[in-house]
Structures are given as C-alpha cells and as structure tokens.
Amino acid sequence: MHFPLGGPVPAEDIVGRDDFITSLETRLAEGQSVMLAGPRRIGKTSLAFEVLRRLKKKGFYVGYVDFFRASSKRSIAESIINSCLENRTGIRKTLNAVWDRAKLLAGSAKIAVKVEDLELSIGFPKKEMDDETFLEFALNLPELLAEKDGKRMVMVFDEFQDAGQIAGLDIYKVMRSHFQHQNKVSYLFLGSKESMMQSLFAGKKHAFYRFATVLPIPQIPEEDWMSYIARKFNERGIEVTSDYVLREIVQLAGGHPQDTMLICTEAYYTLLEANERRLSSEIVRIAYERALITLTPVFDEILDEVGKKPLVREVLRRLAIGETVYKDKNNPNNIKRAVDLLSMSAIIEKEGRGKYRFVEPMLKEYILRNY
Ligand SMILES: Nc1ncnc2c1ncn2[C@@H]1O[C@H](COP(=O)(O)OP(=O)(O)OP(=O)(O)O)[C@@H](O)[C@H]1O
Ligand SMILES: [Mg+2]
Incomplete structure (x- = not known):
C-alpha cells in the first residue's frame, strides 16, 4: 500500500512525532517507565515499534507483548518469554523450539546451538509447570536476561488494560511486585481504553500507581x-x-x-x-x-x-x-x-x-x- 493503513507504519511513514519519539526513547533508555493511553487508531503501536527499532539499533534488548492477542494467563507468559528470548535466538517462538527438541535438532544447527547456550545460562520453564509458576518465570525473565547479558531491556505491553480481563485483576499486583525490583528493564505501557488505563496508573489503590510516567500523545501538526x-x-x-x-x-x-x-x-x-x-x-x-x-x-x-x-x-x-x-x-x-x-x-x-x-x-x- 502506498499509504500505510491499519496497523503500525514503517519508519519512513511516521508523520510528525519525531520529537515525541526521541523523548520516549530517552526516558525508556534512562530506565523510566512510561504509560500512553489514547483512542483507537491514533498511532500508539506505531510509536512503540519505532521506539523499539531505535533502541534495538543502539544495542538494547527489546520486547513487545500484545495483550489483545493473549487469551489466558499462560499465553501472556508465553508471549513475554518468547519476546525476551528472541533477543538471543533471533526466532519468534523460541519456546516451541525448546519444547520440541527433535524438531529443533533437525532444523538449523545455528539455532540449536543458541538454544543450548540459552538453556545453560537461564534454564527453561518446563511445559508441565503450573500457570502461576510459569508466569513468575516470565515476569522475572527480562531482568534475568538483561543481567546475564550485560544489557538494558525495554518491554512494550500493548493494550495493557486487557490483561486484567484475561488473567484476573490480581495479575497487576503480581506484575508490579516483580517489576519494581528490576533495574535493568523499563516498560512502555499502551492502552486504548483511556479510563481503565488512567485508573490503573493514577488510582491510589491500583497496582501501578505512580509506576510509570503518564504522557499525552501529541497531535500531528x-x-x-x-x-x-x-x-x-x-x-x-x-x-x-x-x-x-x-x-x-x-x-x-x-x-x-x-x-x-x-x-x-x-x-x-x-x-x-x-x-x-x-x-x-x-x-x-x-x-x-x-x-x-x-x-x-x-x-x-x-x-x-x-x-x-x-x-x-x-x-x-x-x-x-x-x-x-x-x-x-x-x-x-x-x-x-x-x-x-x-x-x-x-x-x-x-x-x-x-x-x-x-x-x-x-x-x-x-x-x-x-x-
Ligand atoms: N504517526 C503517524 N503517521 C502516519 N500515520 C499514522 C501515524 N500514526 C498512525 N497512523 C495511521 O493510523 C493507523 C493505525 O496506527 P497504529 O496501529 O499505530 O495505531 P493504534 O493507536 O495502535 O491503533 P489500535 O487502536 O488499532 O491498536 C496506521 O496504519 C496509519 O494509517
Ligand atoms: Mg495498537
């Protein structure tokens, strides 16, 4: 399509938000977590993808998880784990490769070696693990991986307000309890349901109260x-x-x-x-x-x-x-x-x-x- 429509746009088609992207990039790189809320189709995911592209070029580990696509606590965890491990293995679904050794060994030798390496340094969750333990593993992984590899990491959680509906409101508490001790990872939270996002991040009683800087998404001049x-x-x-x-x-x-x-x-x-x-x-x-x-x-x-x-x-x-x-x-x-x-x-x-x-x-x- 000559004019990109529907879904995140490539770098050369992002109009008018360069200063904002730079500012997001700087904050995240410095370790500040940020929350952006805005209506459908105003360009949230495009912003986040561009920020991740730029940070990746600078040597950051990056991860992207879309809660809109997740259907259970387990799939949330899987998606977090896969997005973390991709930084090491270069493949999308590292967990599948890990769990299906036969297929892994039959495939590319280079990837097989990378996966073995990874196993030695971080250990893998077992397929039989219960959902809670599996999620704990996932929530610890960004910091663990960054630590092992001497990297800083930036994670994007898109349509974050859906997490509670999928996995129960407790998930926010569980997340916060992990994230607040991490110092190599910063988070960019996006959401299209503004009032839910506001209450999660600005409500005194809510788990993410004051965890992230809330920024308005600027209009495009x-x-x-x-x-x-x-x-x-x-x-x-x-x-x-x-x-x-x-x-x-x-x-x-x-x-x-x-x-x-x-x-x-x-x-x-x-x-x-x-x-x-x-x-x-x-x-x-x-x-x-x-x-x-x-x-x-x-x-x-x-x-x-x-x-x-x-x-x-x-x-x-x-x-x-x-x-x-x-x-x-x-x-x-x-x-x-x-x-x-x-x-x-x-x-x-x-x-x-x-x-x-x-x-x-x-x-x-x-x-x-x-x-
Ligand atoms: N900065 C931008 N420059 C040019 N076009 C843009 C920009 N931001 C958004 N668009 C247009 O809006 C569409 C949707 O962008 P994007 O998916 O990033 O928005 P979103 O807010 O994440 O939407 P959704 O609510 O569907 O997740 C793009 O395909 C593009 O047509
Ligand atoms: Mg989006």
Whole structure:
C-alpha cells in the first residue's frame, strides 16, 4: 500500500512525532517507565515499534507483548518469554523450539546451538509447570536476561488494560511486585481504553500507581501531514496543484491519523482510475466521499454498540450538530451518563468545560448524514 493503513507504519511513514519519539526513547533508555493511553487508531503501536527499532539499533534488548492477542494467563507468559528470548535466538517462538527438541535438532544447527547456550545460562520453564509458576518465570525473565547479558531491556505491553480481563485483576499486583525490583528493564505501557488505563496508573489503590510516567500523545501538526502527503504523491509522479489541496485533506480528516491516510489512499486510487496525474480539490472531494463509504461498517459497529438507548443517540446527534448537550432540564443525570459513556468509549473527548469534540471527525459527518 502506498499509504500505510491499519496497523503500525514503517519508519519512513511516521508523520510528525519525531520529537515525541526521541523523548520516549530517552526516558525508556534512562530506565523510566512510561504509560500512553489514547483512542483507537491514533498511532500508539506505531510509536512503540519505532521506539523499539531505535533502541534495538543502539544495542538494547527489546520486547513487545500484545495483550489483545493473549487469551489466558499462560499465553501472556508465553508471549513475554518468547519476546525476551528472541533477543538471543533471533526466532519468534523460541519456546516451541525448546519444547520440541527433535524438531529443533533437525532444523538449523545455528539455532540449536543458541538454544543450548540459552538453556545453560537461564534454564527453561518446563511445559508441565503450573500457570502461576510459569508466569513468575516470565515476569522475572527480562531482568534475568538483561543481567546475564550485560544489557538494558525495554518491554512494550500493548493494550495493557486487557490483561486484567484475561488473567484476573490480581495479575497487576503480581506484575508490579516483580517489576519494581528490576533495574535493568523499563516498560512502555499502551492502552486504548483511556479510563481503565488512567485508573490503573493514577488510582491510589491500583497496582501501578505512580509506576510509570503518564504522557499525552501529541497531535500531528498540519504542516507535517502536508509535506508528507506532497512527498508521497510526488514520488508517484503526481503533481499537487496547491497547498490548499493538502490542507483540505488534513482538515477533512480532522487530524485523525488513520482517516488522513484513508483519504490519501482513496485519492490515489481515484487518480489511477481516472488516469489523472494532478491532485486537485475535486479529486479530494471524491476521495472523501469514498473514504466515508469504506468507513460505514466501522462506524455502524461503533454506533450499534453505544447507541442502544435513544438518549445516547440524541446526545450524539446534538454533539454532531453542535447543540448544547444539556438543553432540556428534565434529566441532566441521564444526559451526563450518556456523555460519560461516549467519552469512555473514546468517541468524544472533553475539550473544555462542557465542550466536547469527536475523536474521529469523519464519524461526526457520518452521524450528521445518517442519524
Ligand atoms: N504517526 C503517524 N503517521 C502516519 N500515520 C499514522 C501515524 N500514526 C498512525 N497512523 C495511521 O493510523 C493507523 C493505525 O496506527 P497504529 O496501529 O499505530 O495505531 P493504534 O493507536 O495502535 O491503533 P489500535 O487502536 O488499532 O491498536 C496506521 O496504519 C496509519 O494509517
Ligand atoms: Mg495498537
């Protein structure tokens, strides 16, 4: 895909967050753990991957665990262990290789030797181990490995708020009790459910209270988008008629990273289909309409999920047309509950007192047209 869409983007397509990436890199390298929370598809995983790429180049051990993909305490542990061991063996699923000796020996001799080496220095968990012991092993491993190899390690835990749902809320306590004694490892926690992440890290009673520095994810400046989009179209021999067109794309997407990429993609295909080589305002308009169509199932799903109650739908409609939310006096508490639900679901964000904005401005347009 010429404009990367859906999932972490390669280094050369990361727009506008260079200073932030440097700052994350520095903090983590110095041993500070960091937490980033933000709505879906604003670029959390892309940031984390880039930070890990940079740290790896500098000789750090790195690991990435996605809790969204884990299904049990055991699979969480496996994923942590594998991501640690990959630094040594260069293979994704070292545990499988360890447990299936026959296959390991039949395979690459180089890997077999590396695995033997590893066994001597850290010992391996047995397949029969119970889940608790297995998890303990996993949680100790980053520090153990870093220590043995004279390295520093940075681990990313993505969609961290899912850990509790998968393995029970106790897992946070267990994790914290291990992590707080580690001094060769720092952690970058990411999560798309902001309120859950906030309470885990900022609630006095919660296990990760004050364990990590909480940083806001910065918006991508308009100018950065504009020069990126111009470069990408130029690379394909497409002439951009004016800065105005570029600004139009960014503003139509309302600064939402994935939607900006989506409009660009649609513009690119529209040009190909029309056999045109000039990006004009007209093309951008068509691209926007097409992007809205491809987003229909996504938006319908979001709205089905939250819009079961008529009042929530009414609040959404008021927010979309820019009306005051609390206009009728009869049920302010119910309205507040509706507003809370919408911010918890990361559909809206508070902008100031009683002011909210749509996280994804194209969703606002969709509501205006269809709701
Ligand atoms: N800095 C960026 N520069 C350019 N595009 C970006 C950037 N960040 C995100 N995107 C766009 O958003 C998409 C999603 O990015 P990413 O997967 O990193 O976000 P996320 O917040 O982790 O999303 P999810 O909630 O789905 O896990 C990318 O495929 C890309 O189209
Ligand atoms: Mg992600």
